[in-house]
Amino acid sequence: MRRALLLSAAAVMAAALGSGFVAAQAPATSSPAGAGSAAKPPRTSDGKPNLQGYWNNQAGAAPWDIEPHPASFQVPAGDGVIVDPPDHRIPYQPAALERRNELRDKYAFEDPQAHCAPSGVPRQTYTPFGFQIVQPRGSVVILYEAEHVHRVIRTDGSVHVPASVRLWSGDSVGHWEGDTLVVESTNFNGKTWLDMTGNFTTPALRVVERYTLVDADTIQYEATLEDPTIYTRPWKMAFLLRRNLQPGYYLLEFACHEGERDLQHYTDDTGRPKEDRAP
Amino acid sequence: MKSRTIRLLVLTCALAGSASLIAGQAARQTGSPAYKPPRTPDGQPDLQGIWQVRNTANWDVLPHGSAYRIPSGLGVVEGDAIPYQPWAAEKQQQNFKNRLTDDPVEKCYSAGAPRTMYLPYPVQILQTPEAVVMVSSYVHTWRWIPTIAVPRYEGYEAWMGDPRGRWDGDTLVVESIGFNGQTWLDHSGNFHSDALKLTERFTRTAPDAIGYEVTIDDAKVFTRPWKMRMPLYLRADMPRILEDECYLDAEEAGRAIRGGHPEDRGGVR
Numbered sequence: 451m452r453r454a455l456l457l458s459a460a461a462v463m464a465a466a467l468g469s470g471f472v473a474a475q476a477p478a479t480s481s482p483a484g485a486g487s488a489a490k491p492p493r494t495s496d497g498k499p500n501l502q503g504y505w506n507n508q509a510g511a512a513p514w515d516i517e518p519h520p521a522s523f524q525v526p527a528g529d530g531v532i533v534d535p536p537d538h539r540i541p542y543q544p545a546a547l548e549r550r551n552e553l554r555d556k557y558a559f560e561d562p563q564a565h566c567a568p569s570g571v572p573r574q575t576y577t578p579f580g581f582q583i584v585q586p587r588g589s590v591v592i593l594y595e596a597e598h599v600h601r602v603i604r605t606d607g608s609v610h611v612p613a614s615v616r617l618w619s620g621d622s623v624g625h626w627e628g629d630t631l632v633v634e635s636t637n638f639n640g641k642t643w644l645d646m647t648g649n650f651t652t653p654a655l656r657v658v659e660r661y662t663l664v665d666a667d668t669i670q671y672e673a674t675l676e677d678p679t680i681y682t683r684p685w686k687m688a689f690l691l692r693r694n695l696q697p698g699y700y701l702l703e704f705a706c707h708e709g710e711r712d713l714q715h716y717t718d719d720t721g722r723p724k725e726d727r728a729p
Numbered sequence: 730m731k732s733r734t735i736r737l738l739v740l741t742c743a744l745a746g747s748a749s750l751i752a753g754q755a756a757r758q759t760g761s762p763a764y765k766p767p768r769t770p771d772g773q774p775d776l777q778g779i780w781q782v783r784n785t786a787n788w789d790v791l792p793h794g795s796a797y798r799i800p801s802g803l804g805v806v807e808g809d810a811i812p813y814q815p816w817a818a819e820k821q822q823q824n825f826k827n828r829l830t831d832d833p834v835e836k837c838y839s840a841g842a843p844r845t846m847y848l849p850y851p852v853q854i855l856q857t858p859e860a861v862v863m864v865s866s867y868v869h870t871w872r873w874i875p876t877i878a879v880p881r882y883e884g885y886e887a888w889m890g891d892p893r894g895r896w897d898g899d900t901l902v903v904e905s906i907g908f909n910g911q912t913w914l915d916h917s918g919n920f921h922s923d924a925l926k927l928t929e930r931f932t933r934t935a936p937d938a939i940g941y942e943v944t945i946d947d948a949k950v951f952t953r954p955w956k957m958r959m960p961l962y963l964r965a966d967m968p969r970i971l972e973d974e975c976y977l978d979a980e981e982a983g984r985a986i987r988g989g990h991p992e993d994r995g996g997v998r
Contacts, residue, residue: 495771495858502857567977568869582873584862586777586855587770591862593871598839600864600871602853608968617972619869698880701873703887705839 491629491663494585499629499663501583501590504694504701507671509576515647516540516576516687531576533672534686540649546680553648561646566706568599568618570642571635571657572673572687580694582701590624590631595701603633610636616653618642631661654679667693766899766933771858774899776931779853779970780939780961786847787834789917790957799916805847807956811919817950824918832916836986837975839870839888841912842905842927843943847959853970854931861894861901866970874903881907888912890927901931914945922949937963 491499511528521527577596588606621637640653669691785802792804850867874894891907910923928944946954
């Protein structure tokens with residue numbers, strides 16, 4: 451499956467950057483969030499759970515396919531990240547499932563991520579790259595290495611921007627429920643996919659994410675997706691985020707050019723140039 | 730491209746109200762010397778907010794009349810001249826001639842630092858005790874500027890450079906190295922190399938203005954360090970930074986980005 455090539459290349463690049471730059475790094479600095487185990491979540495100066503620092507997902511093969519799937523060429527097997535419904539499948543309406551299958555089988559190269567578009571929510575959380583959480587007062591900022599995307603999640607009681615404003619990364623507002631950061635995102639442009647397997651989205655998507663520190667170095671991450679135009683019911687994915695404890699680590703610049711067209715020069719599985727464009 | 734350029738112009742004019750008025754202001758700082766900036770609860774000068782220039786430095790940092798798709802402006806460079814070495818002055822002229830294809834921003838590439846700060850797009854500044862974060866709506870770029878000690882990755886180079894911040898009284902000082910040498914300072918081809926040592930100073934001079942001072946030190950290109958100064962104005966009308974995706978927007982409109990891809994120049998296919 452050629453669609454795995456970009457991600458494989460990305461993973462190799464990440465590994466190369468890791469070995470190259472990390473090896474050359476100077477001694478460690480202390481993590482602002484105070485890495486290490488703690489009985490209670492560390493707090494920011496305004497008393498909120500301190501999620502700050504560098505995180506990597508433990509979403510396994512979700513970047514390729516968020517549903518359970520066997521290994522195929524360039525695609526590692528995975529049991530998916532969907533925890534509800536119990537069959538671990540996206541509860542598509544029949545026409546939407548047909549559309550997904552068509553995208554998966556014929557137009558995998560149309561994956562917007564492969565063209566360096568923002569991955570959107572929640573996919574940005576399970577790219578094979580790290581991200582950083584920063585907590586100024588009144589917001590939670592997430593800086594992602596992949597596609598150098600950022601999210602400023604307003605936690606000051608803000609309402610969403612007008613519905614006609616449609617965004618790749620959507621519009622996120624958050625609040626704290628106990629020690630859990632709850633983020634509600636709407637205003638999506640409906641162009642993002644959830645993985646490389648054609649699992650598409652629409653502008654009707656609403657995502658509710660929950661970030662809960664379960665120990666000083668682990669966040670339980672959940673995302674509930676609702677879209678009455680393509681799903682039969684809301685559904686949920688969940689996985690852990692682990693703190694990157696590598697001394698001296700910080701995010702590197704990711705210079706993927708939006709509209710990347712190298713993929714057009716690749717060939718399909720039969721060796722022909724890939725010219726198809728999704729309808 | 731055309732639509733984007735026009736959009737930039739419209740945006741700039743809308744914000745500026747009057748291009749000449751704004752260009753005049755660009756050379757000065759706003760606010761009175763007695764002004765004391767607010768502090769964050771953690772005790773730092775508070776620079777937080779969404780900010781944007783109202784000048785034409787993005788098109789030309791020097792004083793300039795109008796040219797094709799370049800709005801006129803009084804410039805932001807101290808002394809109204811850039812001390813290029815002779816070869817670099819020639820290179821700048823070449824860049825100017827080829828600006829419609831060679832300006833990295835015409836290809837929707839990252840504008841890098843410092844140009845991201847004076848694009849006709851807003852920049853949001855956010856602060857914690859350990860860092861200052863700047864996020865731009867232009868191709869969703871961000872700058873993470875630690876104000877605590879963080880050793881640099883040796884050999885790292887980036888469009889934005891590798892910034893480190895510190896507080897000097899009421900001023901945020903950001904020093905960056907590690908540039909990839911591919912960015913321009915403006916659309917007119919003013920440029921620097923990978924040897925750039927960039928120093929930026931952010932001082933809140935009024936409730937709705939930040940004095941922004943830039944020192945460009947690049948021994949490969951210039952005969953001496955030189956400075957730019959301009960105000961950044963508060964965008965009190967914006968609850969958040971939005972997205973300006975440039976390439977994706979152009980592609981959706983069916984427009985090719987000039988110089989952005991070999992195919993667009995009739996090259997490799």
